[in-house]
Amino acid sequence: MYKNSFFRKASLISAIVTIAVIASVMSGCQKEEDEPLDENILNSVELEEYIIAGADFQKSLVTFSKKLNKIDFSKLEVSYDAEGRKVKRLPLAPFASIGIDEKVQTFNERKDALLGKFPQFASFREDLEIKYFQQCIQNSVNVKGRFLKLGINTSRPLLKSGSEQEWSGEEWNFLNQYLASWMNSSNYVEMAIIAFADGTYMTYVDSQNDANHAYISISTYANGNYYFIGNQSSPMIWFAHTHQNSSSPGAADNNFKNKYPNMGHYIYYQGGFYSWE
16 A cells, blocks of 8 residues: 555656656757737746656655665564454655655645646646746746756756767666657657666667667677767666567567677667567
8 A cells, every 4th residue: 555655656756856857858859839928827926836746756756666665575474453353564765865754744835825826737638737837947946956966857858869878777667758758859860779788778869760670770789788989887787679569579679689799679669669589
């Protein structure tokens, strides 16, 4: 019950935070019709604090889920309540410093404050909400500063040809949202995703890439490890690339897998990573 309740809340906050951040990052290449925004809402402290509280909760949730995944639920101590029902309780010590209950309360309070002052916000279409989030993140020094303290950098440029972008292990959720946005881009070409032994990830687009092909240069060492030319400090543990139309590999994909057999190979398609024999 404890675990499930937090992850239900996670779906709500993830929608707020990831849409806001990705909308901000993607704004450089999107062409949308201008729609006037209410400056009172856009420049309000309530909207800023709502977005910040959502990011703060999301950050804490990542830490919470990591600690939760390390618990062996089969070995939890069992007690009984006053009616004789069996109860298993999570150990409090690993979670005491996270303060996730307080983060949930703060987020709800910020939401109530925003809707209390601007009740019309509750009836906005999703695309209009995204515009408010996008503009607030782009223009608010307060939001950007607080995001940076949380380790969220909204100033990252979109990948251009021949460029790369690094992600820490805690940013897996944002990486997935970023990939989902990339797949729907009007300028889509195949993208490579690389996982390294040190727990980081990299997304890479070579200047030769097109909508059906991805290229990457890999160095092979005598110890059997593979290294990407853009990161010689940590070996690759798996490689993936995006497909728009199918999770099935082509001939070039199979040739690449045969050339580099000692790591995982995946195709990213419709939000999932698919391996193949």
